[in-house]
Amino acid sequence: MLRIFNSLTRQKEEFHPIDAGQVRMYVCGMTVYDYCHVGHARVMVVFDVVLRWLRDKGYDVTYVRNITDIDDKIIRRAQENGEDFHDLTARFIQAMHEDLAALGILPPTHEPRATEAIADIVALIQTLLDKSFAYAGGSGDVYYDVRRFDCYGRLANKKLDDLRAGSRVEIEDDKNDPLDFVLWKAAKPGEPSWPSPWGAGRPGWHIECSAMSTRCLGAHFDIHGGGMDLKFPHHENEIAQSEAASGHRYVNIWMHNGFVQVDDEKMSKSLGNFFTVREVLQRYQPEVVRFFILSSHYRGPLNYANENLEHAKASLTRLYTALRGLPMVEAPVEEGWRTRFEQAMDDDFNTPEALAVLFDLAREINRLRVEDEAAAARLGITLKHLGGALGLLQDDPERLLQGKSIFLVSSILSRSTTSVADLTVATIPEEQINVLIDQRTAARKAKNWAEGDRIRALLQEAGILLEDTPKGTIWRRE
Incomplete structure (x- = not known):
């Protein structure tokens, strides 16, 4: 039985979908004003594995991952660039899709954009006003009244007074409480805006996700995910808005992945210590980056360091080396190995333990290769299948080990005169x-x-390792 840690109840729970055999899942996606960094990549890879495992278990999964294509950061960046915000977001949406495809991220079922959900957002705000959970300020902004929602703070596990005491939000002239948050922002000169019953303006960030998730998945769905930094206030506010509007529970299970850290500090744009996916992929194959992310449990911290990526590279090489040269056969998945792997993944998606199963399997393949190549080949099918549940080991071993998809040190090497100093960076x-x-x-x-x-x-x-075998010399990337 699959058990998932629920951030709302702070314990692992047996997973029972609302509708038998079907799962509805929403994950907060990118705000598209810059390139994806490794912190974004972790969110995407983590929930890609959740999606893959749910489907592997036979569930029909509707996966929604939104795009935030209007907010303060987008407007500011577009103004700095002197371009229309639509052009800015279109460029970075394309870049995001390229990065995610490189990392082997499966596309979501639906990918709604905030600017395409304005009518739903306006309707949801009106419902909250009608139920007295929201109020219009004097400046034309519309705010959510947190005092009206009895369960506010439940996800953060804090009482309203404690949150208020620790709040850095200054009370504005037309806000009733420092924790009240904006649902609709009145238009400012030179900023994009849309018409509404309260005047021209644009949506607040929190209301966007409530509107897009419920439009695609209904008012009550199974799983909502995102990074730990979204837990409060974003997801707390989503709960308050959505449950106040519908009158019932919004989401059954909340999942949050841990931070990526650099030198014990959270990786983020605001701290200036982030690495874009594109920068990392100039040095490492995409599957190495994916392996690195899955080598830590999704709820814990992930320490970004070159030595950790190098370790991931060496580990992935070990797995592909076990598959290298095995004859192609048709064989069922070995149930014993499947059971061990399933036990790890059903325990709150414990990918480090699942990877340990793959390494045990690779060692057994290497042992059998000498005495029973057919048996080794049958186990190779199991290794490839189980790796596929993590989005790993689906490449051709020769292709990956020889590094044909990444940049290598190369030159036309003469038989007697070429030195390493003559080598240049190119595809060898x-x-x-x-x-x-x-x-x-x-x-x-x-x-x-x-x-x-x-x-x-x-x-x-030059980074090319040779191995002499009875069948001749083979090579791979270091």
Whole structure:
């Protein structure tokens, strides 16, 4: 039975969908004014694995991941660039899709945009006004009245007075309480706006997700996810808005992934210590980045460091090396291994433990490879299948180990004069490597061991490792 840690109740709970066999899940997506950084990548990979595992267990999953394409940061960046905000968001939506595709993120069922949900947002705000959970301020803004919602603070596990005492929000002239938050912002000169019963303006951030989630999934759905930084106030406010409007429970299970840290500080744009996905992918294959993210439990911190990415790279290489050269066979998944893997994933998506199962399986494949290649090949099918539930090990082992999709150190290497200093960054042609391997093989047959060693060392310094097997010399990226 799948058990998920519910941030609302602060304990693991058995997962029972509202409708048998169907799961409805919403995850807060990107605010598109810049490139995705590793913190964003973690959210996307974590809930991609949740999606994959739910589908692997046979659920029909409707997955909604929104795009915030209007807010203060977007308006400010567009003004700084001197461009229309639509052009800015279109550019970064395309970049986001490219980054997510590179990381193997499956597309959501629906990807609503805030600017396309204005009518739903206006209707939801009107409902809150009609039920006296909201009020119009004198400046044309509309606010949510937190005092009217008895359960406010439940997700943050704090009482209203405690939140108020610790609030940094200054009381504005037309706000009743420092914790009251804006639902509709009155238009300012030069800013995008839409018509509403309260005058031209634009939605507040929190109301956008309530409107988009309930439009796509209904007023009550199974799972809502996002980063830990969204827990308060964003998700707290979503609960208050949505449950006040509907009169019943909004979401059954709340999931939050932990922060990405750099030198024990949260990675974020505001701190200036973030790395974009594009920057990281210049140095590491996308699957290495994905493996790195899954090597820590989703609720814990993830420490970004080059040594941790290098460890992920070496670990992924071990798994692909176990699959390398195995003959293609048709075989069922070995139930014993499936059971162990399933126990790990059903325990709140424990990916580190699931990866440990894959390494045990790889060791068994390597042991069997010598004495029973057919048995090793059958286990290879199981390894590839279980890895697929994590979005791993679906590439061709030769392709990945030889690094054909990333930049390598390369040059036309001559037989006797080329040094590492002559190498330049480019995509190394496979033919080039094979020529050198053939030259090394010929040198070894002629008992010219020095030349053979020189070629091996030259390739190794360029990041190419050779392995001599009974079937000949094979190579892979370091």
